[in-house]
Amino acid sequence: MDRYWKGFLPEPSVRTVGDMECVLADRDGVELDSTTPLYYMYRDLAMNETDREVLSRQNIRYDITVIPPVVLGREYVKTKGHYHPDTSSGIGYPELYQVLAGEAHFLLQRKDLSDVVTVAASAGEYVLVPPGYGHVSINQGKEALVMANLVSNQFESEYAVYEEMHGGAYYAQKKKENGSGNVWTQNPVYLSASPIRALSARDTPELDVMHGMTIKHGMGIYNLVSESADLSFLNEPEKIMGVFA
Numbered sequence: 001m002d003r004y005w006k007g008f009l010p011e012p013s014v015r016t017v018g019d020m021e022c023v024l025a026d027r028d029g030v031e032l033d034s035t036t037p038l039y040y041m042y043r044d045l046a047m048n049e050t051d052r053e054v055l056s057r058q059n060i061r062y063d064i065t066v067i068p069p070v071v072l073g074r075e076y077v078k079t080k081g082h083y084h085p086d087t088s089s090g091i092g093y094p095e096l097y098q099v100l101a102g103e104a105h106f107l108l109q110r111k112d113l114s115d116v117v118t119v120a121a122s123a124g125e126y127v128l129v130p131p132g133y134g135h136v137s138i139n140q141g142k143e144a145l146v147m148a149n150l151v152s153n154q155f156e157s158e159y160a161v162y163e164e165m166h167g168g169a170y171y172a173q174k175k176k177e178n179g180s181g182n183v184w185t186q187n188p189v190y191l192s193a194s195p196i197r198a199l200s201a202r203d204t205p206e207l208d209v210m211h212g213m214t215i216k217h218g219m220g221i222y223n224l225v226s227e228s229a230d231l232s233f234l235n236e237p238e239k240i241m242g243v244f245a
């Protein structure tokens with residue numbers, strides 16, 4: 001973590017194999033002990049008191065998540081998955097991610113499954129989780145995936161759909177024995193789901209309509225923790241609905 005964070009580092013929250021069993025494609029195919037850690041979430045980080053004050057005034061959290069490479073049965077390691085509730089304006093809270101190291105695949109899905117999108121992102125690239133989309137982050141690579149996110153601290157993540165449906169609408173899996181590469185397998189618990197739209201973070205233009213800010217791929221996300229950056233769109237997504245059109 002020293003490469004990604006120079007400030008005070010609290011103990012991470014850890015998700016283990018046992019925590020993730022209910023969202024895996026094949027719980028019986030996993031040979032790891034249920035206490036095995038899968039990923040680490042360092043939440044609510046601030047480099048110094050000034051930054052802490054900037055973040056708390058805007059009701060924003062900065063987190064770093066570390067997902068070492070593991071395959072569970074045939075499924076690539078991933079986050080558990082959750083939705084965000086709506087703000088008082090009736091629009092879901094968005095979230096801004098940047099990959100710090102490794103390769104990420106974000107699986108984004110609307111609750112009604114009218115849209116399911118994967119976004120591939122490498123180090124330096126941003127992904128904005130749009131309002132109303134649940135999200136899972138997958139590490140299909142050989143290295144640790146390290147991601148940072150800025151998100152409102154005004155809500156609790158909602159896990160019920162992912163828990164009840166045994167994960168997201170698709171699983172990212174290794175091809176069977178003699179095949180090489182990866183496949184997206186539809187989760188059979190979802191009776192119907194839109195086909196996946198595969199995007200790359202580079203397909204999304206710079207997020208330069210973000211309420212007057214330019215967020216360019218490659219620019220360090222922590223630079224947005226500053227008096228001069230207005231992160232209010234994370235609590236008031238109506239300000240940036242144009243981005244999602």
Ligand SMILES: O=P(O)(O)OC[C@H]1O[C@](O)(CO)[C@@H](O)[C@@H]1O
Pocket residue numbers: 015041042043063064065079080081082095147149151157
């Ligand atoms: O809560 P989950 O689904 O395990 O996902 C963890 C991710 O969500 C976050 O809490 C932000 O939404 C991050 O800290 C972390 O990347």
